[in-house]
Amino acid sequence: MTQSLAERAVEVLMTADGRAKTALGRRHAAEWLAARAAGTPLPIGQASPPLRPARPDAPELLSPRDMPRRRPGSTMGRNALLHAVAHIELNAVDLHWDIIARFTHVPMPLGFYDDWVRAADDEAKHFNLMCDCLEAAGSHYGALPAHAGMWRAAEDTVDDLFGRLAVVPMVLEARGLDVTPGMIAVFEKAGEAGPVEALKTIYSEEVSHVAYGSKWFNWLCGRDGLDPKDTFHSLVRRYFHGVLKPPFNEEKRADAGLPPDFYWPLTEPETDGFPPENS
Ligand SMILES: [Fe+2]
């Protein structure tokens, strides 16, 4: 029997090793996209994604305040930066397969699945690019501690597709657009061409992930007769911990369909006169 897309997504989520996870995900993505191009789409199906994806034993996961601070001017600091990006990309692989498997009860056009399969495939490429850079520098993914709590956004929005789209692509991935040019500058200054190229690839491909988020968020709001901007504000305030931090990459955010009146009001704490909700 043909393995459904949801079953394939869960298989990726249950694979612990990063290189093995991304290789499997890329194979499933190629098969999904080939079947779509042939006009014979694979079934979406249903599956039970784990609350947390399988991960390798290393890196050790630490709370942000326990993470060692390293200067980006040093080789060690630049390695730590690549390691942090590799960790973000591996989380992104799982986040995209998770949105595919988690919300199959919500009727969505096949284009929704095309977009997240493509995004998952991009993230697999990005993780491998970062691993290649680390290995070229004599290190590897798992050599340093990494940020715990990156999966929190997924757990917080486990039963809310609107909230998942608002927080993951439209807040977290949009933040990537803000900070990546600064990272590219660090490696340019150090004259390290490999990481510069890899980060430029990541930067150019991330715009589409934010765009997929805003496209499907707006689509869902339109289906349900909700105001997208007001809905976005209330969901981010509910699920995202803290305020958004400028400076924003206004140009790339615009390319991705994120207007300023979506994110600027979220740089301020809520001022409706009510105390914050208990969480
Ligand atoms: Fe990425």
Ligand SMILES: [Fe+2]
């Ligand atoms: Fe992404």
